[in-house]
Amino acid sequence: MIVRIYPSEISGTIKAPQSKSLAIRLIFLSLFTRIHLHNLVLSEDVIDAINSVRALGVEVKNNSEFIPPEKLEIKKKFIKLKGSGTTLRMLIPIVAAIGGEVTIDAEESLRRRPLKRIVEALSNYGISFSSSSLPLTISGKLSSYNIKISGDESSQYISGLIYALHILNGGSIEILPPISSKSYILLTVDLFNRFGSNVKFYGNKIHINPNNLVEFQGEVAGDYGLASFYALSALVSGGRTTIVNLWEPKEYFGDHNIVKIFREMGATSEYSDGKWYVEAKDKYSPIKVNIDDAPDLAMTIAGLAAIAEGTSEITGIERLRIKESDRIESIRKVLGLYSVGSEVKSNSILIFGINKRMLSSPVTDCLNDHRVAMMSSALALVNGGVITSAECVSKSNPNYWQDLLSLNAKISIE
Template structure:
């Protein structure tokens, strides 16, 4: 599918897409307690994959296909071992490229038929796991679930720890429903307690909602995004509200996220190692900032749905914005909105890159081929932009 986008003015009120990260965690939680989820809109591919994977585990199946969901894959591996499952796992080409070195090295009592998908896993989980923290926080979240299943355990993380905010998200979820999980230094102690059930909607996703905010900021509009969870204390995706404010936008949370464009945006210097999913959103606003922005701590972006270091730079280039990579940093030289070009990209099966190109195209027009890849996280992305005033045709 190709999205053809004309210069537009984005304003209005819109519901945030269901959180991919929280949604997957809530779906896996149904292995431990009663969970009744309902969604006000169509579920993304990743949430459907997680739901199917959990149903397979509950029904005694021995094969799961995970599409492109790395979160589901990485959390599933220790959970399946805790349940005593021998299971074959496969996924699409993007998932087959994802490394599994850290979890294979950590789970010494498990057998892996391969170091990448497709693979068969079997074995058991030891009471303590030592795991390198640089490759993915999602393994550690999966281990927290796994230790709830087997009655407790300890996780020792070898620094550096990447995407720490998502570990905090998992711990916060468990502790809010009655468990006892402590994260001190580089150790996590899981001491399971009886869990309360969960009933309600999947909360909104700040990182995905940021593209609606960007659409308004780039086109001179004002937008209200509702359905988001109240921002917690730890540094995470919800801090995009503050980050956009620090860059000169009118951006604040008060039961909803209110965003209003301003005449000028400021460059930023920020490390995204704990919040890698925000890198694309920050890069997008940096494209029209008055000066050079520096996004640090980006090495893990190479192992996302695409090599996001390369695809961020090439996508910005398609719209006339200069960016370069040096020493774990992307530097972006912002230009005035009037100088943004009409751009065109063929999306490399990376949902966030498609969204980035989509909102940049709202300034002076553009095209996004393979635009359907947004279904991975937000199948209503293009339709929502149209509701907000986007002049977009889908062919």
């Protein structure tokens, strides 16, 4: 798919894209309780999660009702995923807790992503792995309820271990610091507690004392990270938008902090009562921000930094190299295509903002990374641009291009 973008000003109200992080977590909760998701958006990552729970015996009706099995067991010996890191990295400890043998594989971009820390951790507790990246076969059954794991690679393992220890009726996790992407661990802890469990996260320890989980019926809440590209589009294009269906920002640093970050950069950016309102200004200030707790924000922040008056610095970026693409390189590449300079230091990237009139109108390939297409499409609203392989947005938000159209972006889709 090729999307051509013409100079346009974003305006209007839009519903925030459903959070795939929440959707995947809710789908995995159907290992324990009935989950009925209304109007579930079938992004590729969500489909990966659905296929995973099916392989573990969950009954799935109309891709919306998820009914737990009488007894959790591995029903399929081979699980093929597409590209969801969250699904894969949560599935591995879950499979280890159920016990048995399963082979997992996925498409190329997920095959390239590391699994080192979970392989290393679970190998200490009775689990064998045929390899430390996909495709791999896992066999055995988790032999301890107190798990130690390094927190420096991905939080997704720790979210998965919280599920695993619910399967085993309780236990603890010790995270060897640093604790990366902490906001996503908090999301998992919060969700289990809201469903009636008892999960405590103090310092670097998580204690799990499971209770029966309540059932759920409803729609998956909106996602700040995915919504942030609509906000970015409004800010770079001189427009405004209201994004609805978002939850009250939490006190910890997470994707919701983008509301504040855009405000600190000089935009009008306010949250009130489920709605996030942004309005463009003539000038934006550069920012210095550490994104390690919420790494998916890097590309959105880089997008506004591209037209800020001065040099921005995004720190805590090391792990961006192990996302769908090497996102340090991808950010540099997209910025370069629009004639914006950048420099990578050991754990940070400097972005030298330019006057937006000077942005080029390039062709960007999505590099197999949905967020590359989203970042580039926002910048293209200024002087135009083309995105190739534009269907890559379906990993997280298949409605992305239609949503931009409904926000008055002038785009053609071929």
